[in-house]
Every structure is written in C-alpha cells, then in structure tokens.
Amino acid sequence: MLGLKYRRCGCAVLISLLLAAVVAHGQAPGAIQIIMPDGNLPARELRFTLTRDDGRIETMFTDAKGKFQFTRDMIGEGGRGAVREVEYTMTVESDGRSFDTTSASFRIMPNTPVYSTVFLKPYTGNATPPASVVNVANLETRVPAEARTAYEQAMKAVGQGQVEAALGNLKRAVQLYPQYLRALNDLGVLYLKLNRLDEAAETLRQAVKINKRFPYPRLNLGVVLNRQGKYKEAADVLGALRKEEPTLADVRLPYAESLASTGRLAEAKQLLTDMLADKTLTTPAQAEAHFRLGAVLNREEHYLEAATELEQAAKLEPNSPAAHLQLGGALMQLKRPAEAERELLRAYELGGSTSGPAQLLLGQLYYMQAKYDASLRAFEQYLKDVPNAPNAEQIKSTIERLKAALGKQ
Secondary structure (H helix, E strand, C coil): CCCCCCCCCCCCCCCCCCCCCCCCCCCCCEEEEEECCCCCCCCCCCEEEEEECCCCEEEEECCCCCEEECCHHHCCECCCCCECCEEEEEEECCCCCCECCEEEEEEEECCECEEEEEECCECCCCCCCCCCCCCHHHHHHHCCHHHHHHHHHHHHHHHCCCHHHHHHHHHHHHHHCCCCHHHHHHHHHHHHHCCCHHHHHHHHHHHHHHCCCCHHHHHHHHHHHHHCCCHHHHHHHHHHHHHHCCCCHHHHHHHHHHHHHCCCHHHHHHHHHHHHCCCCCCHHHHHHHHHHHHHHHHHCCCHHHHHHHHHHHHHHCCCCHHHHHHHHHHHHHCCCHHHHHHHHHHHHHHHHHHHHHHHHHHHHHHHHCCCHHHHHHHHHHHHHHCCCCCCHHHHHHHHHHHHHHHCCC
16 A cells, blocks of 8 residues: 555755746845955855745856845745745755854845845864865866857746746857856756756766866756656766765655665665754755655555654645645554545645546545545545556456445446
C-alpha cells in the first residue's frame, strides 16, 4: 500500500537566479543592502533565501554589490485580492570563509517602501576556502557589452512576467557569448520553471561543461534530473557536488531525494537527520526535511517514527497535501483509522486531483472497515484523478466486485 511513489506537492526549494515570473505594478517597495562584517560592500553577488510569512520560499541573488531590489509584486494578496502586509525573513548562509549565517526579518507594507541594511555576522570558524569555488562575478569582465545588455533585458522581462521575452533575450545573450555562465544557468532554470525539462538539462549540461567549478548549474541539473526521474544520474551529480562543496547547504534536499529514490534509504535518512540538526535551517526547509525523512521511514515500514516526522512536517507546513497524505498512510498502518481518514481527507482537500492517491488509500481504509459504499466512491474518484495509474486494472476489478456486492451492477 505504501509502496506507491508519491511526489511532494508543497514548496519545493529551487535554486535560481531568477525572480518569480509575476507582473510588476507601480514603484518598487524598497531594497535590502547587505554589508560585510568589515563594513564594506560585498565584492560579488550573494545568494540568499527569502521566506514569506505564508511559508513560501525563494532562493535569490543580490547584485554584484550586495543589493537586492524588491518589486511591487512581492507584496502579497489577501483572500479577496486585497494587498496586505507581508513579513519576510532573509537568510544568507555562511560562505565558510568571511561571514557566518545571518538572518533578518522585516515587513513590507503597501505603499510604504522599506530600505533595510543587513550586516553579516563575522565568521567564527576556521577559514578553509574550498578550492573548487569560482566567483561568477569575476567572469563577467569577459562578457561583451551586447550580451550583458541582452541578459539585463531578460532579467527585466522576468520581473514583468514576460516569459517569451525573457527566453529570447537569454538565448540571444548565449548566442552572443556561448561561455556566458550566468545566462546559461538562468536559461536552464527558466526552462525548469516552464517544465521544459529536456531543454533545461541540455542547457545546464552546457554550463557545467564550460566550467565545472561554478556549482549552481550542477545543483540545478541535479534538480532537473530528479524531476525527469533520472535519480541515479542525479545522485551521481549531486553526490559529487556535495563532496566538493560541503558548505553548499542547498544541495542536501535534492540529494536526499535522489538517494531515497534509488533505494539508498540509509544514506538519505542520515543526510536528512543531520540536516534537521542544523540550527540555522529555515522553517520551510525543516518542513521539507521532516517530510522526506518521514517518507523514507514509511518505506522502511517504521511507521511510528514516520508518523512522528510527518506530524512535524504537517505542523510546520499545514498546507502541504503530500505531508498529510504520507501521514495518513502511516496512521493506516498503525491501525488508527479515524486519524488516518482525517489526514487523507485533508490531503485531498488541499491537493484535489493532484492528490489522487489519497482516494486510493481512503478506498482501502473504508474497505477494511466494511464501509463499502464509501470505498466504492473513493476508488472511482481515484481512477478519475489518476486514469493512467499502473494499478488501474486492479482497481477496476475491485470496483466491479464492490458494485456486485452492493447490487449496483
């Protein structure tokens, strides 16, 4: 029953140099300026995560001097479309050399620009710069002006939700300068966001071939390979990156996914356990790690431990259909039917047809309780939601038997 492979429907962490493709309106509501521990401006772009108060998380980059400009569309909308205040938490992870992980929170209010300065904490560890790190900003000096202009136009188009214009300008930037790592990476990420996975993989492979020392195309390639179901190759790519870049925290979740999906459950479990011991972990990342650990424990048939992890995931991210789905499955195995039903119904309420497997489990749960009418309805809904399910013929046979028993032939 729990041998089914479920994909998570909640926030998944994407590593991206791109902003979400949404339409901007009006004047930008302020900016963040990052300051190094010595008081100077950064000499390169900095990667950070920006977490909204609704749990959504984006991985973004500042400009080459540590500044990030908000766009008007980053103010959220209320249930009826009304613009509301939004609280953000910015987290800059340590580079392992010059600054420690630093977090700051601030609130964006409608029509009230916020300009925040974030001073990075001084690095307290032993400075051990990894030999494989390359600063992409240093490569910018080689980019022809025309290619750089095309890239900047692409980023402006992304911010305005003009996807085709962004694609065109990124392609033009790469055509003008085929070694343009930043443009290749962003083009691959945009293809990924559009679910054009083959093009994303091809583009990111090109970036990796040009310079393997720049880690983000490799990280994004691993994410694409996971999405393609090429978990063995993803594990190879991400495992090598993890070994070379041990401070690159964003590799952990996609690597754990590839490990679990290739049956390397013990390794995945250890990686996720270690990750959850990280005190700097953001709430969305904690929720994702608890979820994935719970899913691994379900596969190992350690249902009590799985339920504990999945309950924590659902608490941290209550609107995750997959967390409730996996939790419902664990509770079924623990013979806690009322709680299992509650979680499975919640999963389907949140995910709808994308959480079709919840109806399969509900059908089985009701069948075991001799609630045959309810079981029949759940199985029929499952086939509507997942018509090409590998077990479709088996479920159809079960439906016919239920109909016969209920006199509904």
